[in-house]
Each structure stands twice: as C-alpha cells, then as structure tokens.
Amino acid sequence: MFEIIARQELAQGTVVANDIMAPKIAAKARPGQFIILRVNETGERIPLTMADTDPERGTITIIYQVVGKTTAMMARLGAGDTIMDIAGPLGRPTPIEKKGTIICVGGGTGVAVLHPITRGFKQAGNKVIAIIGARNQELLIMEDKMAKASDELLVCTDDGSYGHHGFVTDVLREQLQKLGDEVKEAVCIGPVPMMKFCAKVTEEFKVPTMASLNAIMVDGTGMCGCCRVSVGGQTKFACVDGPEFDAHQVDFEELSRRLTAYIPQEKEAMDLFQHKCSCEA
Amino acid sequence: MAEAKKAKKEKIPRTKMPEQAPEVRRRNFEEVPLGLTPEMAQREAGRCLQCKKPACVTGCPVEVPIPEFIGHIRDGNFEKAILALWTKNSFPAVCGRVCPQENQCEGKCIVGKKDDPVAIGYLERFVADWARAQSDISLPPIPEKTGKKVAVVGTGPGGLTVAGDLILKGHDVTMFEAFHKPGGVLVYGIPEFRLPKEIVAHEVAFLSQLGVKVECNVVVGRMITVDELLQEQGFDAVYIGVGAGLPRFLGVPGENAIGVYSANEYLTRSNLMKAYLFPEYDTPLVKGKKVVVFGGGNVAMDSLRTAMRMGADEVKCIYRRSRSELPARAEEIHHAEEEGIEFFFLHSPLRFFEDDKGFLTGVEVQEMELGEPDESGRRRPVPIKGSTKTMECDMAIIAVGAAANPLVTSTTQGLETNQWGYIVADEAGKTKKPGVWAGGDIVTGAATVILAAGAGRQAANSIHQYLTWGW
Known part of the structure; x- marks a missing residue:
C-alpha cells in the first residue's frame, strides 16, 4: 500500500497532482522514468510519469489528467488514502549530459514528465529553454516549477489568453531560427500530434530530438509487448527500450492508432463508474 | 503385491477424469477436469505395480517418490501420501495439473507398456487437493535459523521451489516479484480453467507460513x-x-495492428488482470470474434481456449509444422479440439491486414510442406510455392x-x-558470478513448470552447500 501524502488540483480540476509515499522509488528514480500503478484489487495497471521526486521525504509526485475510470477513481482519493500497488522506477532514464543549449517543449500533462528532465539538463550545466503550452491559461500547469527548472521559460496558449498566442511549435520554430546551431538537442513531450509536429520542425533544423512515448502498457518490464512502437522501421518496446526515442524516427501515426485500441471498453468502464458514483451521491 | 496381482488379473482400466462437458466449459473459466473421488483415486492407485526400481521416478525432474505416495492412496492413508509427496515437491496441486506427465512419469510407467499407464498426475492432484481441504495438516518442522539470507528473484515455479527448499534448511528467504501478485507464470500465464489461481495463492501462503518473505512490485x-x-x-x-x-x-508486416497480441500480453490481461471479468475488473481485452493463434505449444493452447471462452465465434490454431510435431501436452490438444478449436497445420503467416483505423482484419498465410529434418530433428516446414490464402480475423495471438x-x-x-542472452549456469544452477544461481527459462529458454521446479531443486541444494561450506 502506498499512501497519498498530499493532493492538489491543477488546470481547473482536470489535472490532479499527488505526492505519494514511496521511499524506494523516490531514492532510485531518474528523470524520464515512470511508474506503473494499480489503484485497487480490480484496477488495471497504468503507466504514469513522475513529475518530481523527493528522496529525503521519500515521496514521488505524479500528475495526471482525468481521462478514464482509473484516473477518475484516483481523483477521488485524498491525503491519507492509499494506492494498492506501485512498481518503479521503470524505463530508461533520459541520457543527460552537458551539450550546450537544450530546448524542452511540453504540452498538456506532458509538462509534468518534462519537468525533471528540464531540471536535469540545467543541473548538468546546459542552457535550457523551456516552451510549455496549453489550450488556455487555466489549463496551463507547473509554470512556476518549469520557470525554476529552466534558464528561460516561454509560455503559449492556443487561444492567446496568456503568453504567446499560438502553438508550442510556432515558438519552437522561432527559437530554432534565432539560435541556429547553438541548439544541440530538443526534447518534446505531450499529446502525440504535438510531438509529431515538434519533430517535424526540429527535423528541418537538423536538431536531434527526443520524444517520450505514452504507449499503453501492462507489465512495464518488456514481458508483454503491448507498448510496441515503430522507431526507424523497427519494433521497440516503450517500457524497456524507451520511453524516450529519437522523435525523427518514431511512427507517430501508428502510436496514435494503437492508443485507440480500447476506447469502447474505456467508455463502458467510465460510464459504469460514473453511474455508480451518481447512485452513491 | 496382492492388489497389483489382482489388478493385473482383472485389468482395471485407467480411471477417466470427470470433466466439464466441452459444450459447457468452452464458454466458462471454471476448471475443466473436476478431480477424482477418493474411491476413484484408491482404485486407480491399485493399478500401480509398486515396482522395486520405479521407472516413473526417473522420469520426474524432482524425483517424487511415486510408488510410495500411490501406495498410501491405495491404502486410504491420504495424509501419509501428501507427506511423501511434499518431501520432493512443494506444489503438487500445480504439478498434478500442468506437468506433461505423458513425457515424464507416465511415459515411463511399466503398466503403460501394455496398457494405459497409471494416472500419476491425477493421483498427485487428488492428494494435493485433499490436503488443501484439510485444516489440521501439520507444517513441516522448521530447523534452527542459520543466519544466512537468500534472495529469490522471480516467484514462478523455480523461485517457489528454491524458497520452499531453503526455508526448510533454516535459511532466511525473501522472494522478489515484479508484478503485484506472486506466482509468476502460474498466475499470469496459465489460465484459471487449467490452474485455479486460488491454488497458487494457497501454495504461496504455505511458503509464507513457513517464514518466506514475499515482496511484490x-x-x-x-x-x-x-x-x-x-x-x-x-x-x-x-x-x-x-x-x-x-x-x-x-x-x-502489419504485426502492430490493433488486435494482434503476444500470448504473454493476452494471457496476462486475462489471467493476472482478470480481463475476462471486465467490466467488474478494469483491464480490457479486444473481444475477437474471429481469432487466429500462431504456435502449437501449451501457451498457444491456453490462448486458443481463452479466446473461445471470451466469446469468439471461431478460433483457429495455425501451426507451421504438422500435427505430430505439436509440442503441447496431449491433454491440452485434446481439450482444445473438443471445445471446437480448428487446427490448420502446415500454415505460416506472411502478413497482417488492418483497416484505416488500425484494427486487424485478416492475415495472409503460406501453405507449407515438410522437408528434410532440421537441427531439432523435426522435419523442416518449407513453403509450397504459389500457395497462399487470406484468412479473415479480428484478433491474432502470437504464441511462438x-x-x-x-x-x-x-x-x-x-x-x-x-549468444541468445540466456544465463550461463552449470547443472546445479551455479552461474559464473559468485553467490548467484539461476534456473528455469532464463537459463534453458522456454520450457515447462516442472523443469523450472527441477532446476530450482538443484540450485537450492547447491546454494545450501555454498551457505554451509562456501563457493
């Protein structure tokens, strides 16, 4: 059992942050790694990335958007409640070294994943420019933390309610035009279309780019192959070979399709859950 | 000997295991064989010749004292029977169900030379199930602690055997499991209808009672x-x-279409995560109506039979060799056929087709014929030129x-x-790294539950020796 120590709502309650007591994971986790959790006995196993870790306090912070039954159940848990199983850290850590200027681009809850990676690059002595975006100001998350983790933070909203009016890809292009060869690497994490278009932009400028892939997983140890993705024409497992891959080689269309595998079942489970909740209320 | 002579004279036929009828069980996840009654077990035990030099024991990877435990069953002394079994096998309820007895103990049975062999597997299962139903069976004596600590990585049949053996030698044992439930392949791989999960949980609980620590996740x-x-x-x-x-x-090509599963994923979702109970349990599975499974081993049989129970209209086994090369246990093949699984021998996949949303729609297969024997001694399947066909399917499971x-x-x-990434270890499981043993599939490549248990037994002996005398 893993106890939730603190709960915070972000982005008008559509996103929830939980600090969870998990000292062994907190001690071992590196930027880019993730956990797999199961809320209760009948729950499914879902992968979630860690937005932060505090080895001294023994906690990890997970941030998730409420999209299905599992996250809806989790959103109802408060401080003092428990999550039945958490396994981690899983996946390969981000290869972080001093390279020069790094651009980190995040969209939606992808910003949570991006946060420790951004901080890691900065701590390694890189100049880090972070670009984060959301549909509007209310949905933007972790602005203050990202400002602290980077040297320069650029914010954009699709509707122009805050920061640059436009997509992260527009700001990314501007920066690449401005900085030229100075940019040694880009990291883009967010919804699949966002990562796909970021990769297209950086490819024009020949900037090596990593994307963190949010494939559906079961075990997270390479045992089942559920999370297989095509990278450079080869099948890779996101859980053990990734979750980060060369964004210029990733077949994002295939990833998008595979993420839709269980939409009818997800809807069925969610409808049942919400019906049960409304009955209880 | 009197009974044996009588058996010979009367020719008692091998006891048939009562089973759920195929047309019923193909749509449920309840166990297929229902178990022997005490009367049936005693009668079957009477068929054993009680050989002085029992060949059956030489066929058993963990050398269960087969004539001894069967003799006790014949005499109606089931407690003595289970105690005899436990001296060599920590989880007879599992092995009685999943061992390929026809290639092991029963394959060597002398009765089997002229008649059907003694149903050793059924009898093993009978005693184990009897013991599980008793509340007052005494635990084996635990010796004084040696103060030595052993870590067991993986809680499948090999790990369980090592843990059971070493705790009974006084060592401190901790098992580590990556999943949230212990049992390894017994839990995620073998379906409920072949091995009820309650049995595995019971075996693990037994080890916990003996003092084995289990750390999941x-x-x-x-x-x-x-x-x-x-x-x-x-x-x-x-x-x-x-x-x-x-x-x-x-x-x-097309292998990443939605609806194409590895057997590991399909069975893990179904068994460990209980996707067959969706939406009561949250883990989903694509509900294939037309299912093809590639492969011919026990895992393929488990996948086929699970797909049928999940409500498929048609389930096809596609195997690139012929029937006589099928590696699965005879009983599994027989059960699968009874349940309406169709077999397509000498067919090999060429590519999968998907619709514009990425969902699987079919597979193109190549017809094969058997050529010269390959390095495994089996005749190599070779393509028949120009002979391909397309099969419609909305789910495919790869069990190769x-x-x-x-x-x-x-x-x-x-x-x-x-060169294949398997750990190099000697017969006792000793690796090249001091203090580290390995056994089961990570050493031999994919094999069976009982071979993993056998490897665990060897390693436990070797570890005990090391902890007592040094490397």
Whole structure:
C-alpha cells in the first residue's frame, strides 16, 4: 500500500497532482522514468510519469489528467488514502549530459514528465529553454516549477489568453531560427500530434530530438509487448527500450492508432463508474 | 503385491477424469477436469505395480517418490501420501495439473507398456487437493535459523521451489516479484480453467507460513540490482528465476495492428488482470470474434481456449509444422479440439491486414510442406510455392515462444550470458558470478513448470552447500 501524502488540483480540476509515499522509488528514480500503478484489487495497471521526486521525504509526485475510470477513481482519493500497488522506477532514464543549449517543449500533462528532465539538463550545466503550452491559461500547469527548472521559460496558449498566442511549435520554430546551431538537442513531450509536429520542425533544423512515448502498457518490464512502437522501421518496446526515442524516427501515426485500441471498453468502464458514483451521491 | 496381482488379473482400466462437458466449459473459466473421488483415486492407485526400481521416478525432474505416495492412496492413508509427496515437491496441486506427465512419469510407467499407464498426475492432484481441504495438516518442522539470507528473484515455479527448499534448511528467504501478485507464470500465464489461481495463492501462503518473505512490485534490474542485493542488502546468495520474459513476434508486416497480441500480453490481461471479468475488473481485452493463434505449444493452447471462452465465434490454431510435431501436452490438444478449436497445420503467416483505423482484419498465410529434418530433428516446414490464402480475423495471438529478457542480466556485473542472452549456469544452477544461481527459462529458454521446479531443486541444494561450506 502506498499512501497519498498530499493532493492538489491543477488546470481547473482536470489535472490532479499527488505526492505519494514511496521511499524506494523516490531514492532510485531518474528523470524520464515512470511508474506503473494499480489503484485497487480490480484496477488495471497504468503507466504514469513522475513529475518530481523527493528522496529525503521519500515521496514521488505524479500528475495526471482525468481521462478514464482509473484516473477518475484516483481523483477521488485524498491525503491519507492509499494506492494498492506501485512498481518503479521503470524505463530508461533520459541520457543527460552537458551539450550546450537544450530546448524542452511540453504540452498538456506532458509538462509534468518534462519537468525533471528540464531540471536535469540545467543541473548538468546546459542552457535550457523551456516552451510549455496549453489550450488556455487555466489549463496551463507547473509554470512556476518549469520557470525554476529552466534558464528561460516561454509560455503559449492556443487561444492567446496568456503568453504567446499560438502553438508550442510556432515558438519552437522561432527559437530554432534565432539560435541556429547553438541548439544541440530538443526534447518534446505531450499529446502525440504535438510531438509529431515538434519533430517535424526540429527535423528541418537538423536538431536531434527526443520524444517520450505514452504507449499503453501492462507489465512495464518488456514481458508483454503491448507498448510496441515503430522507431526507424523497427519494433521497440516503450517500457524497456524507451520511453524516450529519437522523435525523427518514431511512427507517430501508428502510436496514435494503437492508443485507440480500447476506447469502447474505456467508455463502458467510465460510464459504469460514473453511474455508480451518481447512485452513491 | 496382492492388489497389483489382482489388478493385473482383472485389468482395471485407467480411471477417466470427470470433466466439464466441452459444450459447457468452452464458454466458462471454471476448471475443466473436476478431480477424482477418493474411491476413484484408491482404485486407480491399485493399478500401480509398486515396482522395486520405479521407472516413473526417473522420469520426474524432482524425483517424487511415486510408488510410495500411490501406495498410501491405495491404502486410504491420504495424509501419509501428501507427506511423501511434499518431501520432493512443494506444489503438487500445480504439478498434478500442468506437468506433461505423458513425457515424464507416465511415459515411463511399466503398466503403460501394455496398457494405459497409471494416472500419476491425477493421483498427485487428488492428494494435493485433499490436503488443501484439510485444516489440521501439520507444517513441516522448521530447523534452527542459520543466519544466512537468500534472495529469490522471480516467484514462478523455480523461485517457489528454491524458497520452499531453503526455508526448510533454516535459511532466511525473501522472494522478489515484479508484478503485484506472486506466482509468476502460474498466475499470469496459465489460465484459471487449467490452474485455479486460488491454488497458487494457497501454495504461496504455505511458503509464507513457513517464514518466506514475499515482496511484490519489485522490478529487479530497475528498482534494485542483483549486485545491490548482495552488497547492500546483505543477502548471501541470489537465485535468478525470472523466466524468459520477452515475447517473440513473427516479424511479418502489419504485426502492430490493433488486435494482434503476444500470448504473454493476452494471457496476462486475462489471467493476472482478470480481463475476462471486465467490466467488474478494469483491464480490457479486444473481444475477437474471429481469432487466429500462431504456435502449437501449451501457451498457444491456453490462448486458443481463452479466446473461445471470451466469446469468439471461431478460433483457429495455425501451426507451421504438422500435427505430430505439436509440442503441447496431449491433454491440452485434446481439450482444445473438443471445445471446437480448428487446427490448420502446415500454415505460416506472411502478413497482417488492418483497416484505416488500425484494427486487424485478416492475415495472409503460406501453405507449407515438410522437408528434410532440421537441427531439432523435426522435419523442416518449407513453403509450397504459389500457395497462399487470406484468412479473415479480428484478433491474432502470437504464441511462438519467448526470448531472454535482458532486464536482470544487463544490470548484473559479471553474469555470463550466451549468444541468445540466456544465463550461463552449470547443472546445479551455479552461474559464473559468485553467490548467484539461476534456473528455469532464463537459463534453458522456454520450457515447462516442472523443469523450472527441477532446476530450482538443484540450485537450492547447491546454494545450501555454498551457505554451509562456501563457493
């Protein structure tokens, strides 16, 4: 059992942050790694990335958007409640070294994943420019933390309610035009279309780019192959070979399709859950 | 001997195991064989010749004293029977159900030379089930603690055997499991209708009662390494029994279509995560109406029969060799056929087709014929030129074996692996790294539950020797 120590709502309650007591994971986790959790006995196993870790306090912070039954159940848990199983850290850590200027681009809850990676690059002595975006100001998350983790933070909203009016890809292009060869690497994490278009932009400028892939997983140890993705024409497992891959080689269309595998079942489970909740209320 | 002579004279036929009728069981997840009654078991036990030099025992990887436990059943002394079984096998309820007896004990049975062999597997299961129903069976005596600590990585049949053996020798044993439930392949791989999960839980609980510690959600190689277990956690020895753990795919185009599963994924979702109880349980599965399964081993049979129980209209087994090469247990093949599984021998996949949303719609297969024997001694299937066909399907399960998962091996210093990534170990499971043993599929490649248990037995003896006398 893993106890939730603190709960915070972000982005008008559509996103929830939980600090969870998990000292062994907190001690071992590196930027880019993730956990797999199961809320209760009948729950499914879902992968979630860690937005932060505090080895001294023994906690990890997970941030998730409420999209299905599992996250809806989790959103109802408060401080003092428990999550039945958490396994981690899983996946390969981000290869972080001093390279020069790094651009980190995040969209939606992808910003949570991006946060420790951004901080890691900065701590390694890189100049880090972070670009984060959301549909509007209310949905933007972790602005203050990202400002602290980077040297320069650029914010954009699709509707122009805050920061640059436009997509992260527009700001990314501007920066690449401005900085030229100075940019040694880009990291883009967010919804699949966002990562796909970021990769297209950086490819024009020949900037090596990593994307963190949010494939559906079961075990997270390479045992089942559920999370297989095509990278450079080869099948890779996101859980053990990734979750980060060369964004210029990733077949994002295939990833998008595979993420839709269980939409009818997800809807069925969610409808049942919400019906049960409304009955209880 | 009197009974044996009588049996010979009367020719008692081998007892038939009562089973759920095929037309009923093909749509439920209840166990298929229902078990013998005490009367049936005693009668079947009477067929045993009580050989002085029992060939059956030589066919058993863990050398169960077969005539002894069967003799006790014949005499109606079931408690003595289970105690005899337990001296060599920590989980007879599992082995009685999943061992390929026809190639092992029963394959060597002398009665089987002229008649059907004694149903050793049924009898083993009978005693184990009898024992599980008793509340007052005394635990084996636990010796004084030696103060030595052993880590067992993986809680499948090999790990369970090592843990059981070493706790009874007075060592302190901790098992590490990557999943949230212990049992390894017994829990995620073998379906409920062949091995009820309650039985596995009971076997693990038995070990816990003896003092074995079980830590779930620990992915060795990520959360902790074998070297850390030895150097920082104070373990004196480590047994690696993690299984093969990496699914093989076919490597044909279209394999990433939605609805194409590795058997590992399909069975894990169904067995460990209980997707067959969706939406009561949250884990989903694509509900295939037309299902094809590639492969002919026990895992393929489990996948086929699970798909049928999940409500498929048609389930096809596609195997590239012929019927006589099918590696699955005879009983599984027989059960699958009874349940309406169709077999397509000498067919090999060429490519999968998907619709514009990425969902599987069909598979093109190549017809094969048997050519010259290959290195395995089996005749190699070769394509018949120009002979292909397309089969419609909305789900495909790939059950063509497993490869070595590098998660543990690649994070352990000085652990030698062979060219396929399997751990190099001697017959006792001793690896090239001092203090580390390995056994089961991660050493031999994909095999059976009982071979893993046998490897665990050898390793436990060797570890005990090491903890007593040194490397």
